Amino acid sequence: MRSIISVVGKSSSGKTTLLEKLIAELKKRGYKVAIVKHSHHKDDLDTAAKDTWRFTKAGSELSVINSLDHLAIYRRMDNYFDPQDISNFVLWDFDILLTEGFKSSNYPKIEVHRNEQGQELLTDPKLLLAVVTDKPLDISMPQFSHDDVAGIADIIEKTIISQNNVSDLEIVVDGVPAKVSPYLKDVLARTLSAMIPDSQNNGEVKNLHISLRRKH
Secondary structure, three states: OOEEEEEEEOOOOOHHHHHHHHHHHHHHOOOOEEEEEOOOOOOOOOOOOOHHHHHHHHOOOEEEEEOOOOEEEEEOOOOOOOHHHHHHHHOOOOOEEEEEOOOOOOOOEEEEEOHHHOOOOOOOHHHEEEEEEOOOOOOOOOEEOOOOHHHHHHHHHHHHHHHHOOOOOOOEEOOEEOOOOHHHHHHHHHHHHHHOOHHHOOOOOOOOOOOOOOOO
16 A cells, blocks of 8 residues: 555644645655645646646546656545545556645644644544744654754654565555455465566566456
8 A cells, every 4th residue: 555644733823835745755765756635625736728628528537648858647626535546546656645635534643833833632642743843842742953854854764664564465456455365465466466477577576466357
């Protein structure tokens, strides 16, 4: 399962600025990073009168813009996607998924704190990985200054990424991870890996994504 960690905090605490620095630091360390921002608003991200907007209005469930250097996907939703659902949907070749928000989720969290906003934290201590603060708090929890991006990346690398940096096979059925025994995982992983020609991937398969869709 892909590493997912949520950066949370009160409004104007510095979440976005921290994430900008953290993305750059993790990328410098060789990781492929993706990010999902949680919004409480029904933002109309696809601008009216644009081609993709017209396709959506015509009834398309999903529209994609593919340019020389970007891929943008627009999908109309009736409710929020969980970060893991988003990961299963489109992010299979990334090492870590960072989120801004999703404070009610059960993913490990880094909370960004400003002393002027009070001492109370938003996160359940059981889910709290670390606190980024401008003034040390009286809690037994790793704490970092807003500028200590390397230290924050270190704790993510040691406690989150390293735990998931093992060979694994995951089967997702209609967006829901299926329970598979370790023995069957091993058999399937070996079988599927053997089906890929060595010359196609220089002898190493890092990520393998297979989609099966039944016809109605």
